[in-house]
Amino acid sequence: MAHAVSPLALPLPALPPIGGVRLGAAAAGIRYVGRDDLMMVELARGTTVAGVFTNNKCPGAPIDWCRGALKGGKARALVVNAGNSNVFTGRAGAEAVKASAEAAARLVGCRAREVFIASTGVIGQRLPVEKLEAALPALHASLSDEAWERAARAIMTTDTFPKAATRTAEIGGAEVRITGIAKGSGMIAPDMATMLAFVFTDAKLPAPLLQRLLSRGVARSFNCITVDSDTSTSDTLLLFATGAAAHPRVPAEGGPILRGFRAALEAVLHELALLVVRDGEGAQKLIKVSVRGAVSARSARRVALSIANSPLVKTAIAGEDANWGRIVMAVGKAGEPADRDRLSVAIGGVWMARNGAVVEGYDERPVVAHLKGHEVEITVDLGLGRGEATVWTCDLTHAYIDINGSYRS
Amino acid sequence: MAHAVSPLALPLPALPPIGGVRLGAAAAGIRYVGRDDLMMVELARGTTVAGVFTNNKCPGAPIDWCRGALKGGKARALVVNAGNSNVFTGRAGAEAVKASAEAAARLVGCRAREVFIASTGVIGQRLPVEKLEAALPALHASLSDEAWERAARAIMTTDTFPKAATRTAEIGGAEVRITGIAKGSGMIAPDMATMLAFVFTDAKLPAPLLQRLLSRGVARSFNCITVDSDTSTSDTLLLFATGAAAHPRVPAEGGPILRGFRAALEAVLHELALLVVRDGEGAQKLIKVSVRGAVSARSARRVALSIANSPLVKTAIAGEDANWGRIVMAVGKAGEPADRDRLSVAIGGVWMARNGAVVEGYDERPVVAHLKGHEVEITVDLGLGRGEATVWTCDLTHAYIDINGSYRS
Numbered sequence: 068m069a070h071a072v073s074p075l076a077l078p079l080p081a082l083p084p085i086g087g088v089r090l091g092a093a094a095a096g097i098r099y100v101g102r103d104d105l106m107m108v109e110l111a112r113g114t115t116v117a118g119v120f121t122n123n124k125c126p127g128a129p130i131d132w133c134r135g136a137l138k139g140g141k142a143r144a145l146v147v148n149a150g151n152s153n154v155f156t157g158r159a160g161a162e163a164v165k166a167s168a169e170a171a172a173r174l175v176g177c178r179a180r181e182v183f184i185a186s187t188g189v190i191g192q193r194l195p196v197e198k199l200e201a202a203l204p205a206l207h208a209s210l211s212d213e214a215w216e217r218a219a220r221a222i223m224t225t226d227t228f229p230k231a232a233t234r235t236a237e238i239g240g241a242e243v244r245i246t247g248i249a250k251g252s253g254m255i256a257p258d259m260a261t262m263l264a265f266v267f268t269d270a271k272l273p274a275p276l277l278q279r280l281l282s283r284g285v286a287r288s289f290n291c292i293t294v295d296s297d298t299s300t301s302d303t304l305l306l307f308a309t310g311a312a313a314h315p316r317v318p319a320e321g322g323p324i325l326r327g328f329r330a331a332l333e334a335v336l337h338e339l340a341l342l343v344v345r346d347g348e349g350a351q352k353l354i355k356v357s358v359r360g361a362v363s364a365r366s367a368r369r370v371a372l373s374i375a376n377s378p379l380v381k382t383a384i385a386g387e388d389a390n391w392g393r394i395v396m397a398v399g400k401a402g403e404p405a406d407r408d409r410l411s412v413a414i415g416g417v418w419m420a421r422n423g424a425v426v427e428g429y430d431e432r433p434v435v436a437h438l439k440g441h442e443v444e445i446t447v448d449l450g451l452g453r454g455e456a457t458v459w460t461c462d463l464t465h466a467y468i469d470i471n472g473s474y475r476s
Numbered sequence: 477m478a479h480a481v482s483p484l485a486l487p488l489p490a491l492p493p494i495g496g497v498r499l500g501a502a503a504a505g506i507r508y509v510g511r512d513d514l515m516m517v518e519l520a521r522g523t524t525v526a527g528v529f530t531n532n533k534c535p536g537a538p539i540d541w542c543r544g545a546l547k548g549g550k551a552r553a554l555v556v557n558a559g560n561s562n563v564f565t566g567r568a569g570a571e572a573v574k575a576s577a578e579a580a581a582r583l584v585g586c587r588a589r590e591v592f593i594a595s596t597g598v599i600g601q602r603l604p605v606e607k608l609e610a611a612l613p614a615l616h617a618s619l620s621d622e623a624w625e626r627a628a629r630a631i632m633t634t635d636t637f638p639k640a641a642t643r644t645a646e647i648g649g650a651e652v653r654i655t656g657i658a659k660g661s662g663m664i665a666p667d668m669a670t671m672l673a674f675v676f677t678d679a680k681l682p683a684p685l686l687q688r689l690l691s692r693g694v695a696r697s698f699n700c701i702t703v704d705s706d707t708s709t710s711d712t713l714l715l716f717a718t719g720a721a722a723h724p725r726v727p728a729e730g731g732p733i734l735r736g737f738r739a740a741l742e743a744v745l746h747e748l749a750l751l752v753v754r755d756g757e758g759a760q761k762l763i764k765v766s767v768r769g770a771v772s773a774r775s776a777r778r779v780a781l782s783i784a785n786s787p788l789v790k791t792a793i794a795g796e797d798a799n800w801g802r803i804v805m806a807v808g809k810a811g812e813p814a815d816r817d818r819l820s821v822a823i824g825g826v827w828m829a830r831n832g833a834v835v836e837g838y839d840e841r842p843v844v845a846h847l848k849g850h851e852v853e854i855t856v857d858l859g860l861g862r863g864e865a866t867v868w869t870c871d872l873t874h875a876y877i878d879i880n881g882s883y884r885s
Contacts, residue, residue: 125808125816155804155816157833190801191834300805378787378872379880386881392599395564396709399534407534407564424566425600463787464881468874471788472795 075345075353075441075461076228079219083233084212085244086269087111087309091210092221095202097195098150098188103221105199107206108145108265109175111309116142116183117278119285121302127154129184132164133303136180140274142307143177145265148199149222149250150188154300163196170200174207185263185303187224187250219248222263225470226252226346232338236331239315239324243270247335251343262343264289264304266335270328271310276321280332281306288336291368291458292344293375306332344459349466351441352384353459358447361454366403368456373401374445381463387438389431391419398447409450416444484754484762484850484870485637488628492642493621494653495678496520496718500619501630504611506604507559507597512630514608516615517554517674518584520718525551525592526687528694530711536563538593541573542712545589549683551716552586554674557608558631558659559597563709572605579609583616594672594712596633596659628657631672634879635661635755641747645740648724648733652679656744660752671752673698673713675744679737680719685730689741690715697745700777700867701753702784715741753868758875761793762868763852770863775812777865782810783854790872796847798840800828807856818859825853 087110092103118137120130136142146167153160168182175182186194219229233246251262272280281304289304317324345353356375361367374380377397383390391412398405408423415437419429437443443462496519501512527546529539545551555576562569577591584591595603628638642655660671681689690713698713726733754762765784770776783789786806792799800821807814817832824846828838846852852871 122811123805123808124810124812124814125804125819152801155801155819155829155832155834157817157831159833190799190804191829193834300808378876382877382880385877388881390599392561392564395534395599396532399532399709401533402531403533405533408566410534410564420564420600422566423564424568425564425602463877465874465877467787468791468794468872468877471791472797 072227073346073350075350077342077345079216079229079231080233082215082231082246083244085246085267085309086311087114088267089210089212090218091206091214092217093202093206095148095198097148097198103217104149105202105206106147106218106221107171107203107210108218109207109210110143110145110307111311112143114142114307114309115140115272115274115277117274117281117306119281119304121300123300125155125300127152127186127301128156128160128164129153129186130301130303131161132168132184136183139180141181142183143181144171144175145183145305146171147185147222147263149224151186151192151194152188152190152301153186153194154190156191156193159193163194166196167199170203174203183305185301187222187263187301190300215246215248222248222250224250224252225348226250228346230339230342230346232335232342234331234334236327238270238317238328241312241314243268243312243314243328245331245335247339249339249343252346252348262289262302264339266306268308269310269312270308270314271312272308272317273319276317276319277306277308279321280329284333284336287333288340292340293372293458293460341459344461347461348470349464350461351464352443352462353441354384354443354445354461355457355459356445357457358449359455360449360451362404362452363454364456365454367454368458369403370398370401370405370447370449371456371458373397374447375458375460378463381460384438384443385462385464389414389419389434389438394445394447395420404451405449406451411448411450413446414438414443416446422450481636482755482759484759486751486754488625488638488640489642491624491640491655492653494655494676494718495720496523497676498619498621499627500615500623501626502611502615502618504557504607506557506607512626513558514611514615515556515627515630516580516612516619517627518616518619519551519553519716520720521552523551523716523718524549524681524683524686526683526690526715528690528713530708532709534564534709536561536595536710537565537569537573538562538595539710539712540570541577541593542714545592548589550590551592552590553580553584554592554714555580556594556631556672558633560595560601560603561597561599561710562595562603563599565600565602568602572603575605576608579612583612592714594710596631596672596710599709624655624657631657631659633659633661634757635659637755639748639751639755641744641751643740643743645736647679647726647737650721650723652677652721652723652737654740654744656748658748658752661755661757671698671708671711673748675715677717678719678721679717679723680721681717681726682728685726685728686715686717688730689738693742693745696742697749701749702781702867702869750868753870756870757879758873759870760873761850761852761871763793763854763870764866764868765854766866767856767858768864769858769860771813771861772863773865774863776863777867778812779807779810779814779856779858780865780867782806783856784867784869787872790869793847793852794871794873798823798828798843798847803854803856804829813860814858815860820857820859822855823847823853825855831859
């Protein structure tokens with residue numbers, strides 16, 4: 068189960084407290100032994116919430132619960148366990164979620180519908196909710212405003228490093244902070260990635276506005292990453308706004324006063340999404356795929372994802388092989404408008420193929436050097452229109468096979 | 477470049493001559509050293525032809541040529557090289573195909589448009605057509621009606637064993653034979669698989685009828701296999717009918733007289749397609765994915781392909797892990813109508829999950845035994861309608877990474 072830390076890992080940033088957020092973690096023994104596997108957050112009264120969930124048609128019971136709870140727009144607590152995803156667990160699964168929410172609600176003193184639940188881990192096994200309920204009271208008693216790293220670690224499954232991002236912004240001259248933690252490593256593909264991400268801010272924002280900000284931010288972050296094209300049944304991204312910061316009132320429609328906040332939120336989401344790719348199962352290289360010249364942005368994104376999900380492209384990058392022919396193949400298989408004879412391909416900024424044929428005598432040395440690094444850039448120009456998109460993925464290596472051929476054992 | 481023969485390999489069947497078909501192979505030194513890499517077939521006057529090609533938007537120059545030649549409906553020769561796919565080679569690529577066809581036409585004494593060309597191998601490198609032209613005269617002089625195995629070996633790239641299938645059928649009481657050879661191992665996904673397949677019969681059938689028979693047969697064979705979801709730029713399937721057999725005239729619409737022939741043709745296509753999966757790069761297990769209870773056959777096929785292309789499902793099978801939760805995930809990510817709470821999943825005929833939850837107390841032992849074998853069956857019942865589909869794939873192993881991380885080196 069334990070794998071070497073990804074060579075693409077980044078250190079956890081310093082994570083100062085956020086007004087209205089208290090958190091902690093505990094070892095509930097749900098599946099893992101000798102590590103935290105349960106995380107709890109208590110949120111100040113008046114906290115608003117927004118969420119985005121997997122498009123998978125077989126979502127876990129916690130997703131059903133959160134979708135319902137989100138309608139109220141209010142949150143007082145978040146409970147997350149790792150090791151068991153509570154997916155495909157029938158009525159027992161739904162009852163386990165309800166019991167978890169009720170147990171947390173009793174401790175916090177709120178309604179169960181103000182408790183959000185997420186689970187990650189193996190699919191199809193009964194969640195031992197009694198272990199979770201047993202661990203909650205002591206965990207609740209231990210909550211503090213500083214346990215960010217411990218919380219980020221408690222939600223990991225095949226992740227090799229904890230993931231967090233933080234930014235500050237100004238709203239009407241007052242400083243607010245946005246901090247997110249995430250987990251995710253495999254079963255990562257839009258929409259969304261196989262991951263859990265929880266973002267907290269002390270800004271005071273109505274839930275509908277928060278939801279618009281989040282949905283917009285996801286389109287450019289979590290929905291632009293893929294590790295293995297497999298879409299999780301548990302993807303959950305929640306954004307909580309405690310309202311503890313003292314800033315001028317934000318109008319319902321948002322507007323210019325939120326410009327800085329919006330940029331900071333998008334930066335946090337983008338950084339979290341890229342951290343997930345950096346911890347892609349077996350990843351040795353972070354791959355940025357940029358497509359331009361498509362007939363539309365939507366078409367560009369599909370072509371970019373076709374490249375990013377191609378096992379042959381990903382193994383070529385793993386082998387540090389500038390096999391641009393496979394990129395041509397992946398463009399052509401996307402099913403989107405493409406004209407072979409207008410297509411150009413670059414790796415590391417060097418155009419190796421232009422307008423349907425190899426660039427005779429191009430210098431392969433900088434490409435080879437680029438491929439030896441940890442970050443690889445692929446650029447494709449379809450030469451048809453003005454549509455652009457960028458997605459991120461990682462290479463496909465032996466370690467992916469190692470990790471996924473023995474996940475449950 | 478040399479990899480161990482697939483454990484799923486099947487021996488080449490005995491391949492008797494077919495009236496009107498003479499074939500052979502030679503070492504032209506196009507890319508490989510010390511092996512045949514050029515294959516030629518001469519076909520009797522009056523031979524009709526049908527073809528199906530890749531849907532990839534960046535097809536190779538030979539595909540362009542064959543699509544044009546197919547309009548005539550007549551064939552006198554086939555020339556195939558391995559080691560260089562002549563894809564993404566611009567005007568030089570088109571000229572190389574034309575030169576190859578003209579060289580073969582001179583030898584056979586036919587029009588260039590009656591010569592079909594296919595190439596397989598690396599993308600984006602100029603085809604050294606002069607080597608091909610230099611080797612053709614001696615190759616043509618050596619053609620015989622018995623060189624099937626040599627022909628099947630000459631077109632291999634990363635294949636670990638030669639592939640052929642043969643059947644006989646009766647048309648109006650007279651026996652006809654159908655024999656096909658194929659190559660394909662990676663870059664295999666519908667439509668079609670990354671592969672070349674050439675099927676020959678001595679039946680006498682008009683080209684439009686031949687095309688209908690072929691298109692129908694492909695839907696149930698080559699378009700139901702996938703190795704890695706990557707669609708080649710060179711996929712070519714050609715069916716040649718020499719008319720050498722002495723059977724009653726077949727009407728233009730085909731009809732009942734062709735019942736036996738149609739079944740035999742479909743059997744040959746199906747067997748060839750499965751041989752390609754059996755030689756899937758790194759394959760240790762052949763996986764049959766059957767989906768039923770979908771809202772339509774089309775929907776069932778998409779769900780089946782979502783399972784068959786899921787890296788997490790394929791690595792689980794490689795690890796002999798009955799991780800049916802990943803199958804649930806792959807059903808859910810297909811984007812097709814599915815209801816988690818009606819979904820059932822079986823491996824090796826044992827239903828492990830039914831109607832949205834695990835089957836409590838199911839016997840895992842026969843499943844474990846089944847997974848240790850070379851052929852694995854996954855069955856999914858969506859419980860929604862009557863749509864059914866079956867596709868075949870292979871597992872995803874370390875050898876796939878080995879082969880594709882160093883293909884060009």
